[in-house]
Amino acid sequence: MQLSGMGIGALMGASVPVLGNAVPLEYLLEPRADAATKKKLADVALNAAKSKGASYTDVRIGRYLQQFLFTRENKVQNIVNAESYGVGIRVLANGTWGFSATSDVTPEGIARAAETAVAIAKANAKIQKEPVTLAPQKGVGDVTWKTPIKKNAFEIPVQEKIDLLMKVNGEAMKNGAAFVTSNLFFVNEQKYFASTDGSYIDQDVHRIWPTFTVTAVDRQAGGFKTRDALSSPMGMGYEYLDGAAAEKIPGPNGLVGYRNSYDMVEDAILAAKQAKEKLTAKSVQPGKYDLVLDPNHLGLTIHESVGHPTELDRVLGYEANYAGTSFATLDKWKTKNFNYGSKLVNIVADKTQPYTLGTVGYDDEGVPCKEWNLIKDGVLVNYQAIRDQASIIGEKESHGCCYADNWSSVQFQRMPNVSLRPGTEKRSVADMIKGVDKGIYIIGRGSYSIDQQRYNFQFGGQLFYEIKNGEIAGMLDDVAYQANTQEFWNSCAQLCDKDDYRTFGSFFDGKGQPSQVSAVSHGCPTTRFNGVNVINTGRKI
Amino acid sequence: MAILSKEEAKKIIDKVLSFSKADEMSVNLGGGRTGNIRYARNSVSTSGESNNLSLGITAVFGKRSGTATINEFDDASLEKTVRRAEEIARLAPENPEFVPALGPQQYVDTKSYVESTAKIDPAYRAQAAFDSIDLCNKKNLTAAGYLEDSAGFSAIGNSKGLFGYNPATSVDFSITVRTADGTGSGYAIRDVNDVSKLSTKSATDIAVQKALASTSARALEPGKYTVILEPAASVDLMQNMMRSIDARSADEGRSFLSKKGGGIRLGEKLYDERVTIYSDPTSADIPGSPYSGDGRPQEKIVWVDKGVVKNMTYSRFWAEKKGVKAVPPPSGFIMEGGTQSLADLIKSTEKGILVTRFWYIRFVDPQTLLYTGLTRDGTFYIENGQIKFPVKNFRFNESPVIMLNNLEAMGRPVRVSGNLIPPLKIRDFTFTSLSDAV
Numbered sequence: 004m005q006l007s008g009m010g011i012g013a014l015m016g017a018s019v020p021v022l023g024n025a026v027p028l029e030y031l032l033e034p035r036a037d038a039a040t041k042k043k044l045a046d047v048a049l050n051a052a053k054s055k056g057a058s059y060t061d062v063r064i065g066r067y068l069q070q071f072l073f074t075r076e077n078k079v080q081n082i083v084n085a086e087s088y089g090v091g092i093r094v095l096a097n098g099t100w101g102f103s104a105t106s107d108v109t110p111e112g113i114a115r116a117a118e119t120a121v122a123i124a125k126a127n128a129k130i131q132k133e134p135v136t137l138a139p140q141k142g143v144g145d146v147t148w149k150t151p152i153k154k155n156a157f158e159i160p161v162q163e164k165i166d167l168l169m170k171v172n173g174e175a176m177k178n179g180a181a182f183v184t185s186n187l188f189f190v191n192e193q194k195y196f197a198s199t200d201g202s203y204i205d206q207d208v209h210r211i212w213p214t215f216t217v218t219a220v221d222r223q224a225g226g227f228k229t230r231d232a233l234s235s236p237m238g239m240g241y242e243y244l245d246g247a248a249a250e251k252i253p254g255p256n257g258l259v260g261y262r263n264s265y266d267m268v269e270d271a272i273l274a275a276k277q278a279k280e281k282l283t284a285k286s287v288q289p290g291k292y293d294l295v296l297d298p299n300h301l302g303l304t305i306h307e308s309v310g311h312p313t314e315l316d317r318v319l320g321y322e323a324n325y326a327g328t329s330f331a332t333l334d335k336w337k338t339k340n341f342n343y344g345s346k347l348v349n350i351v352a353d354k355t356q357p358y359t360l361g362t363v364g365y366d367d368e369g370v371p372c373k374e375w376n377l378i379k380d381g382v383l384v385n386y387q388a389i390r391d392q393a394s395i396i397g398e399k400e401s402h403g404c405c406y407a408d409n410w411s412s413v414q415f416q417r418m419p420n421v422s423l424r425p426g427t428e429k430r431s432v433a434d435m436i437k438g439v440d441k442g443i444y445i446i447g448r449g450s451y452s453i454d455q456q457r458y459n460f461q462f463g464g465q466l467f468y469e470i471k472n473g474e475i476a477g478m479l480d481d482v483a484y485q486a487n488t489q490e491f492w493n494s495c496a497q498l499c500d501k502d503d504y505r506t507f508g509s510f511f512d513g514k515g516q517p518s519q520v521s522a523v524s525h526g527c528p529t530t531r532f533n534g535v536n537v538i539n540t541g542r543k544i
Numbered sequence: 545m546a547i548l549s550k551e552e553a554k555k556i557i558d559k560v561l562s563f564s565k566a567d568e569m570s571v572n573l574g575g576g577r578t579g580n581i582r583y584a585r586n587s588v589s590t591s592g593e594s595n596n597l598s599l600g601i602t603a604v605f606g607k608r609s610g611t612a613t614i615n616e617f618d619d620a621s622l623e624k625t626v627r628r629a630e631e632i633a634r635l636a637p638e639n640p641e642f643v644p645a646l647g648p649q650q651y652v653d654t655k656s657y658v659e660s661t662a663k664i665d666p667a668y669r670a671q672a673a674f675d676s677i678d679l680c681n682k683k684n685l686t687a688a689g690y691l692e693d694s695a696g697f698s699a700i701g702n703s704k705g706l707f708g709y710n711p712a713t714s715v716d717f718s719i720t721v722r723t724a725d726g727t728g729s730g731y732a733i734r735d736v737n738d739v740s741k742l743s744t745k746s747a748t749d750i751a752v753q754k755a756l757a758s759t760s761a762r763a764l765e766p767g768k769y770t771v772i773l774e775p776a777a778s779v780d781l782m783q784n785m786m787r788s789i790d791a792r793s794a795d796e797g798r799s800f801l802s803k804k805g806g807g808i809r810l811g812e813k814l815y816d817e818r819v820t821i822y823s824d825p826t827s828a829d830i831p832g833s834p835y836s837g838d839g840r841p842q843e844k845i846v847w848v849d850k851g852v853v854k855n856m857t858y859s860r861f862w863a864e865k866k867g868v869k870a871v872p873p874p875s876g877f878i879m880e881g882g883t884q885s886l887a888d889l890i891k892s893t894e895k896g897i898l899v900t901r902f903w904y905i906r907f908v909d910p911q912t913l914l915y916t917g918l919t920r921d922g923t924f925y926i927e928n929g930q931i932k933f934p935v936k937n938f939r940f941n942e943s944p945v946i947m948l949n950n951l952e953a954m955g956r957p958v959r960v961s962g963n964l965i966p967p968l969k970i971r972d973f974t975f976t977s978l979s980d981a982v
Binding site for chain 2: 077079080082084100102106123126127132133161165181223225226229320321322324325330411450451453454455456457458459461463481483487516517538540
């Protein structure tokens, strides 16, 4: 609910969502209020709302910190340190939700916001057709949770970060890049949640995303190609940038997969060489191919074709005017035999997996986080539901996947980590490629598009290698594959094992009106899909 | 009192500048009221309102700059924020592409503020939602819609004497109507500065008609088709193209406007000769901001004239390097069209597809501006000048550059997402697969 052009993002010229005020780094490291103070303030909200007639109230006192660095070639373009601090209060009155938020974090400001939330709930109750039913949630008392980071990114000197990015850019240029941009994103959410259920939850959540884009240009031919970083955003501290050798997974053709540690300089060198190679890569012959999809690519396909369609609010129609609805309807789920995919497909939702973006102790309505199955042996078995949806699918408790991107935003159902379990048979990427006669090995996140019910999708990638008779035959270009979600997952033919399992992540996943972002991870091993339709995207203008 | 008058805004900016110890200081002040109401399943799901007033201060020492923002306006807070911006600037690395702030500028008057919109309250929003929901309830259809309104101002000023002030109002409304069995879906979108020009009921009525008409869609083979793109369909492709006309990227050889062998395609005929695109902040239909974010005046600029690329956007740094005028990106654009209505375009079509809107549009190849996406919420087959039957949605892979070379006809331009775009009849539009989505 920002007026366009007036947010700090616009002021700083950044094209990413920046919430809050720009402040010096030192300021970010000073604590705002201790848990005891927050508990007192939270109680003000709970009592004020109750006295006005709320049957349930939750309050989130949030401090959201961001540090973003933007560079190109040998220049630092921008450094953003931002803080956003305030209180969001959600109430149930007359069976209807009401929400109000304020940056006035005083007992008076909080009481006023609580009263406004109740007034909005009562006003909307008059045209409400479906009273809200909340799944029960026992209060958890006074608890804390913290992302288990080793190095707080906000405590690392800015100069060290600039030095890293300048090295990344320098090495990319040395190895053939014409241009390079590189960025570091750090997020810290300090969230205090309290509810009339008797929960007082203090959480400290950290996320990190290093990334770059390398561009190679052939001016004579009038062509250019890019290669993006093969990093993943993670629920980790600055230690993700250590580039630990034990977390590297060597692949074919000198490729390197990164598990829970990233070597940004190494990847930039490879990227520059590969971007140059892309300039002369063979244009793909369209047709059916067996696809071997790297985790850094398949993660996005999982996100779009399994993550979003199993969001219960989409299934029910709450997102119909924006993101859309879902093909994975309640009717299909109720049959208990809807074949979402082949028997190899086991997809799990969780907010507990270490190092991932979705992992926290409790969600934004105070529900302890857990793991549950979405697709078991290929069959659709469950959705992603929060407290006011759980009863619709016969669940006795929420799945714990409610999230708001800021204290000023109302929390709603957001995607947990959604991951494909690795195969149980021992299998490496090399083993998998050996078995493919006519295929394409795809690495990295490229162009992506999917319809509003999540049937038809098209994905590109960063790197494409032709596979002929069990061997990599060279680089391809102009590749995109199109498929129907159910057909695609039913063509899933082979999985690599747990040693190849890695997570992909989306740092700024958008949903809702007004739009909110969230961060989510998707784990999977390299996976084979048979007979997928590949198109050629080359054009001349 | 979030909407400050010109005098009130100037007073705050002058006060901020009086505290400055920096070589240069620039100030952005903005605020207003914004509200929304969201509904789905014929019920209100969320609604809210917020007031906001915020100030951004950029301090400069040499080639180092730093920005700090605040939403408190007493003298002590203002001075504290000036010091904070100066502190950030001193710690910042030098920016080799630094350009000094502009001096005083002349800005045109735009008519972007309308009192009726500034008066919107929660009761208006509830009624607007009710008008839309009620229509659907009565026809056993399901409405999901969103209305967001804002009334605010922006002001800019700097230590070199520049000052600008612009009040603005806006309302955005979108509505999706679905049939109870989920086999039909229709859509309409509206944006206005003056809310008296908005009827959520009449917009919903169009979405209702499309929802009812789109049930039992038939599958056609993907391939190249003549299409009629309603402005709500073409707007995203057109906007994406207009955001890709940065001269620096073209000079660097990484744009669809880069020339083979080096150089840029300024002056080249790139589109059908009937294509003319310009921007004009004084337009009565799409009044824009009188200045860009960095204080450059917005003026009438012709981007494409009879198919020829006439202008590209330049940052001040790149314009200085190239010795040309620094033309800022426009806030909205106007594509010239014809006099025909959408119905006329349909009537003149032997065989074709009518497209209500596109969805999930993503870049496939920045070199050719190739995009992919899908049709959504009302796609119909036309034969012998008449809509014959609804068709299943298609995925497209198409470039707006190729599309604007395959132009058959254009209708009367209408406002969509802050631009004026005619309905377009395009031949050989490339659909690459079918979608089962409704």
